[in-house]
Amino acid sequence: MTDPAAVIAPGSRLWDVLDRYDATGLGEASTGDDGSDPVARARLSAAVSEELSWGDVGLAITCGMTRFAAPWIQMSGNNELIERYCSPGVRTIGCWALTEPDHGSDTVSFTHDSFRDPQIKANCVARRDGDEYVISGQKSGWVSLGSIADVITLFCTVDQDRGHSGGGVFVVPSDLPGVERPRPTDKLGQRPLNQGEVVFHDVRVPADHMVIGPDVYPMALEGMLTQGNIGMSTLFVGVARAAYDLALDYARERVQGGRPIIEHQSVQSRIFDMFRRVEAARALTRRVVESQAIAPVPFQYAVAAKTFVTQTAFDVSSAALQIFGGNGLTREYPIEKVLRDARASMIEDGCNEVLGLVAAVRL
Amino acid sequence: MSVMTLPSAHLLDASFTDEDREVVALAHRFAVEVMRPAARSSTA
Numbered sequence: 001m002t003d004p005a006a007v008i009a010p011g012s013r014l015w016d017v018l019d020r021y022d023a024t025g026l027g028e029a030s031t032g033d034d035g036s037d038p039v040a041r042a043r044l045s046a047a048v049s050e051e052l053s054w055g056d057v058g059l060a061i062t063c064g065m066t067r068f069a070a071p072w073i074q075m076s077g078n079n080e081l082i083e084r085y086c087s088p089g090v091r092t093i094g095c096w097a098l099t100e101p102d103h104g105s106d107t108v109s110f111t112h113d114s115f116r117d118p119q120i121k122a123n124c125v126a127r128r129d130g131d132e133y134v135i136s137g138q139k140s141g142w143v144s145l146g147s148i149a150d151v152i153t154l155f156c157t158v159d160q161d162r163g164h165s166g167g168g169v170f171v172v173p174s175d176l177p178g179v180e181r182p183r184p185t186d187k188l189g190q191r192p193l194n195q196g197e198v199v200f201h202d203v204r205v206p207a208d209h210m211v212i213g214p215d216v217y218p219m220a221l222e223g224m225l226t227q228g229n230i231g232m233s234t235l236f237v238g239v240a241r242a243a244y245d246l247a248l249d250y251a252r253e254r255v256q257g258g259r260p261i262i263e264h265q266s267v268q269s270r271i272f273d274m275f276r277r278v279e280a281a282r283a284l285t286r287r288v289v290e291s292q293a294i295a296p297v298p299f300q301y302a303v304a305a306k307t308f309v310t311q312t313a314f315d316v317s318s319a320a321l322q323i324f325g326g327n328g329l330t331r332e333y334p335i336e337k338v339l340r341d342a343r344a345s346m347i348e349d350g351c352n353e354v355l356g357l358v359a360a361v362r363l
Numbered sequence: 364m365s366v367m368t369l370p371s372a373h374l375l376d377a378s379f380t381d382e383d384r385e386v387v388a389l390a391h392r393f394a395v396e397v398m399r400p401a402a403r404s405s406t407a
């Protein structure tokens with residue numbers, strides 16, 4: 001397997017994929033605001049996401065994150081930042097830095113009392129100093145694209161008396177003095193997606209780089225998690241479908257008992273079960289995607305979709321691997337990679353069981 | 364890729380315009396021609 005540092009090295013395949021993605025114009029085609037029906041546009045965007053993650057979800061997320069930073073930068077109202085990072089033709093890789101070495105689920109549990117507990121001390125804190133904020137501490141090795149992002153959208157603690165609820169959101173150019181990015185994380189699945197910790201050594205940013213303050217931070221976090229969970233749903237429908245498609249193709253080719261295994265009834269019923277699950281996952285995803293295009297979807301619905309779809313992606317890819325028999329375990333066939341990718345999704349953007357507990361409070 | 368070869372997963376996406384179908388087909392082609400080979404050869 002490729003070393004995670006080689007994945008992001010200058011001249012690696014990753015940069016070629018990004019160049020070619022930019023050239024397709026797919027980012028604008030499915031998300032641009034051209035005055036058309038927002039629901040139709042959202043549906044198209046979901047279909048594009050599904051296709052890209054069907055290809056490879058780690059790369060799909062990487063491509064998608066070239067559009068993540070811009071809205072946060074716009075919120076700063078800082079013309080220098082906007083010109084540098086949001087001008088047409090400029091590729092700005094973004095990342096969302098929330099998880100800390102000592103606080104994973106803690107940082108997403110905004111409906112739980114522990115979220116407001118000042119005894120639970122954050123690893124990354126910003127303090128006001130005149131016209132600036134000084135950011136000190138660390139975000140964990142789980143920040144997607146942490147090693148290569150041009151701009152870090154940093155969710156960190158500002159008012160320590162409010163525990164994790166006293167947060168703020170900052171836009172931090174990654175080339176500022178004091179930003180350090182050690183080696184990327186080596187992980188089981190979604191290996192084309194860079195994961196890397198970010199360390200802040202008293203990084204100074206102008207006050208306007210804080211785009212969300214502590215008073216509205218819990219609401220902003222909820223909105224971000226809602227959006228993120230809907231995004232995860234669209235992506236992992238594609239992963240579930242990739243597993244189903246691979247299993248179907250293989251079952252048509254592989255001959256046992258003198259005929260293709262698809263002609264054995266038990267294989268047929270397993271393949272149909274995969275098809276059914278993929279359809280259900282897409283239907284639930286489309287429901288939240290289309291609703292979100294009109295009005296904010298309540299958090300619990302986004303979590304229902306994310307947890308259902310990622311569990312489906314895992315279940316379908318595991319069932320698909322079984323269809324491949326021993327071949328499924330080898331690296332010669334792509335299904336083991338799809339299974340690894342799906343496994344990571346049940347932890348990504350919040351462990352599924354924790355997201356369920358946070359959302360249950362809203363029922 | 365032509366409109367006719369849109370993956371069957373989009374069979375029920377009857378509300379898509381021809382232009383939408385072209386975009387989805389382009390995404391599929393990008394997935395087949397660029398993403399899958401990249402993921403398999405060097406990164407995954």
Ligand SMILES: Cc1cc2nc3c(=O)[nH]c(=O)nc-3n(C[C@H](O)[C@H](O)[C@H](O)COP(=O)(O)OP(=O)(O)OC[C@H]3O[C@@H](n4cnc5c(N)ncnc54)[C@H](O)[C@@H]3O)c2cc1C
Binds near residue numbers: 347
């Ligand atoms: C592929 C991938 C991409 C990611 N991308 C990002 C990113 O872009 N930005 C970012 O900031 N983070 C990212 N993450 C991090 C992710 O959000 C965290 O891993 C996740 O929130 C869980 O935190 P943790 O790993 O520290 O696990 P922990 O919180 O330590 O959880 C460990 C176990 O304890 C259980 N647990 C914890 N708390 C509770 C509780 N209150 N009740 C019951 N059970 C509990 C969990 O369910 C889990 O089984 C990513 C993770 C992955 C895998």
